[in-house]
Amino acid sequence: MSTPKKLVIATRASRLALWQAEHVRDRLRALYPDCQVELLSMSTKGDRILDRSLSKIGGKGLFIKELETALLDGRADLAVHSLKDVPYDVPAPFALPVIMERDDPRDAFVSNHYASLADLPHGAVVGTSSLRRESQLRERFAHLTIKPLRGNLDTRLAKLDAGEFDAIILATAGLKRLGLAERIRSSIAIDDSLPSAGQGALGIETHADRQDLQAWLAPLVCQASTYRAQAERAVTRVLGGSCQVPLAAYAEIEGDQLWVRALVAEPDASVVYRAEARGPLASAEALGQQVGEDLLQQGADEILARLSIPTED
Numbered sequence: 001m002s003t004p005k006k007l008v009i010a011t012r013a014s015r016l017a018l019w020q021a022e023h024v025r026d027r028l029r030a031l032y033p034d035c036q037v038e039l040l041s042m043s044t045k046g047d048r049i050l051d052r053s054l055s056k057i058g059g060k061g062l063f064i065k066e067l068e069t070a071l072l073d074g075r076a077d078l079a080v081h082s083l084k085d086v087p088y089d090v091p092a093p094f095a096l097p098v099i100m101e102r103d104d105p106r107d108a109f110v111s112n113h114y115a116s117l118a119d120l121p122h123g124a125v126v127g128t129s130s131l132r133r134e135s136q137l138r139e140r141f142a143h144l145t146i147k148p149l150r151g152n153l154d155t156r157l158a159k160l161d162a163g164e165f166d167a168i169i170l171a172t173a174g175l176k177r178l179g180l181a182e183r184i185r186s187s188i189a190i191d192d193s194l195p196s197a198g199q200g201a202l203g204i205e206t207h208a209d210r211q212d213l214q215a216w217l218a219p220l221v222c223q224a225s226t227y228r229a230q231a232e233r234a235v236t237r238v239l240g241g242s243c244q245v246p247l248a249a250y251a252e253i254e255g256d257q258l259w260v261r262a263l264v265a266e267p268d269a270s271v272v273y274r275a276e277a278r279g280p281l282a283s284a285e286a287l288g289q290q291v292g293e294d295l296l297q298q299g300a301d302e303i304l305a306r307l308s309i310p311t312e313d
């Protein structure tokens with residue numbers, strides 16, 4: 001096999017996105033020492049409003065579109081994304097040939113005064129702008145007050161430190177990547193906050209025609225993480241819609257089986273639909289689809305249709 005001479009990675013300019021792109025760059029440099037690997041960082045609308053959810057300014061795909069333009073016109077060879085921010089349908093002529101090894105998928109409890117969700121007193125104020133996190137918190141911990149929390153990771157932590165919240169909920173993976181793991185007081189159990197599809201995993205996007213590139217990137221693929229992501233993304237595909245709703249989808253491997261769980265909820269937790277399935281790893285996609293269809297049949301489509309106002313996760 002030939003080896004690459006030069007590779008350019010398109011990335012968002014946020015601190016988290018840059019960390020992720022640098023991580024892929026370092027992996028590629030280690031694999032191909034003779035290859036020149038560079039970043040093409042792009043400050044877009046999505047970053048100018050500081051990691052606020054892309055859906056607020058026109059959908060998850062909007063930001064990615066700018067990176068895709070760089071792939072299309074040859075300025076870049078690959079784009080690195082937080083998988084959970086990648087829409088379930090990657091449009092032609094692009095492909096998502098690589099899902100890398102997943103980091104901790106759990107949500108993290110961050111507070112300056114309390115050790116865990118269970119420690120929070122009645123009426124304590126918890127910050128999150130994710131309807132997925134909000135609905136699950138309300139279901140389990142109805143005595144808490146949930147308030148919106150916007151901005152990138154640093155901004156959110158600054159708001160916590162300023163005393164606006166007793167605690168905030170963030171993705172563990174993002175905090176670890178930014179060197180902020182010491183801010184995590186406890187990890188929230190998967191059962192208490194089922195993660196978002198793809199949370200904690202990185203995906204690499206390329207032009208679908210770049211077979212050479214896909215072969216070079218193959219060593220970065222994590223097969224286990226790929227099965228899990230396929231199932232989780234199939235759930236979101238079935239539930240559809242460009243809006244973000246209180247939707248969680250999480251798959252884990254038990255021996256040679258995949259266990260897929262998902263939920264759709266009213267943000268106030270007055271209704272929570274849950275579904276799950278187990279089956280062979282190779283049926284990841286079908287299992288996710290089955291779980292999604294189960295949720296639809298329970299009535300999730302009614303919640304999904306009504307909650308068309310985009311929110312963030």
Ligand SMILES: NCc1[nH]cc(CCC(=O)O)c1CC(=O)O
Pocket residue numbers: 082083084085169170171173174175198199200201312313
């Ligand atoms: N929603 C934004 C976003 N996109 C990816 C991450 C963190 C990394 C990951 O979960 O893969 C975060 C931060 C968060 O949700 O707290």
